[in-house]
Amino acid sequence: MSHSTLVCHEAWGTDPSFSWLHERAAITQQVGRVSKDGSTLFVTMTPICGHFTCMVGNKLGYSSATYTAAPCESGGRGMMAAVVCLVLLLLVCGGVLAFLLWRYRYQT
Numbered sequence: 001m002s003h004s005t006l007v008c009h010e011a012w013g014t015d016p017s018f019s020w021l022h023e024r025a026a027i028t029q030q031v032g033r034v035s036k037d038g039s040t041l042f043v044t045m046t047p048i049c050g051h052f053t054c055m056v057g058n059k060l061g062y063s064s065a066t067y068t069a070a071p072c073e074s075g076g077r078g079m080m081a082a083v084v085c086l087v088l089l090l091l092v093c094g095g096v097l098a099f100l101l102w103r104y105r106y107q108t
Helices: 076-107
Strands: 004-007 017-022 032-034 040-043 051-058 061-068
Touching: 040 051
Parallel strands: none
Antiparallel strands: 004 040, 017 051, 032 040, 051 061
């Protein structure tokens, strides 16, 4: 599937104005595009993740609805874990080497 469609309706009043957010920020081209009347969001990002919020307002007031997809993975988490593991491995190896050198020096 290349995209998904999210539709927002208002059931009261006239002359609605729609706006869409993804993770509390305005929709960007990387996420998708909004229809001319604003009521429909064509999501093109893959995988589809995060929170999509439709806000609709008119002269009677405002309302919003949120669609929640799977959480978006942060790209830096895997790299950060790898760096932490590498640093810990280097510290352990350095400690073992220092111990062996200390033991060799005072055993002879």
